[in-house]
């Protein structure tokens with residue numbers, strides 16, 4: 055079923071496309087080259103309600119649906135994937151987790167500024183020895199009176215350096231495995247939280263990815279997010295929404311790559327004609343466009359299921375799996391279509407190729423998505 059956009063969704067798409075082309079794309083290559091965090095762009099995005107789009111206005115958000123979020127995030131990703139990942143993490147796993155699990159006081163204190171985009175947020179689940187298997191995390195939170203004392207190191211944390219508020223998971227009852235993991239809200243004002251090593255990455259270079267080190271970090275019990283033992287469920291629920299975001303980023307980057315190919319192949323002359331006239335190359339472009347369209351539909355369909363309040367876990371993983379693999383194929387072909395020029399920094403396709411590489415890895419690898427999907431389909435809970 056093709057998803058039909060309503061007037062509001064179309065309006066958001068058009069508005070954000072214009073903003074992304076005029077403001078976000080302008081210095082994207084420069085930010086990538088010099089690893090410049092898109093601070094000013096994010097401030098402008100906050101004014102457009104892009105940092106907490108799906109959060110109701112009473113908590114500082116834009117109050118839009120998930121479909122609008124997918125459309126907006128794709129437009130930002132087409133302009134600058136580094137900016138898009140910051141937007142994606144903030145909207146999904148940070149704001150959505152707070153919206154679903156925080157009490158009223160925590161919402162007022164932490165969700166409102168995050169959804170308004172006044173502060174950047176991060177979600178810290180992964181550890182040096184716990185990536186695909188977050189239940190094996192070693193970080194501990196030991197209750198002492200009205201506080202928890204957190205110790206451990208988190209790794210590959212998107213916006214780890216620039217975030218002011220961090221949602222972090224830790225083991226409160228290690229013997230209970232996933233049921234012994236809890237979540238906490240920690241701010242950078244806390245002296246027990248330090249930013250560690252910043253990764254040197256092949257792509258998404260304008261977004262920072264760091265270690266976060268918790269050393270006897272004292273967190274008031276009132277800053278525990280959700281009940282004790284609810285941290286794993288919270289992370290999984292947040293990742294469902296996060297995975298729609300990665301699919302949306304994949305669509306945006308693939309769209310930009312395809313457009314770059316259309317532009318380039320039309321103007322590039324070889325053998326006495328524009329290379330866009332060669333059937334072999336036209337067929338490559340046709341395959342790229344078809345895969346991209348399929349990814350759009352599956353992603354919008356996952357978003358629509360979320361908006362209808364249905365269980366969308368499998369669809370989010372399908373969208374993430376298909377779209378992230380798709381953008382890797384599309385950006386590789388985009389370089390091929392650009393020939394030698396595609397391998398240089400004179401054209402944007404090499405950046406798209408580098409940026410897209412992590413999409414099949416973060417927020418759950420393609421292999422993890424297949425575990426999630428197969429677990430869901432073998433449960434056989436859904437009607438045909």
Ligand code: CAA
Pocket residue numbers: 143177179180185186187188189210211212232286287290291293294367415416417418419422425426429
């Ligand atoms: N929503 C709610 N609850 C869920 C859930 C979901 N989507 N998925 C699982 N759960 C619950 C289950 O119901 C179960 O609860 P009960 O015991 O109460 O029934 C519990 O969680 C355990 O479920 P599983 O047995 O399926 O858990 P598992 O240990 O086998 O792991 C997994 C499942 C899918 C492999 C999971 O570990 C996973 O998703 N791993 C990948 C982690 C990941 O994506 N990491 C990326 C981190 S973020 C990032 O990339 C950085 C960034 O900043 C961008």
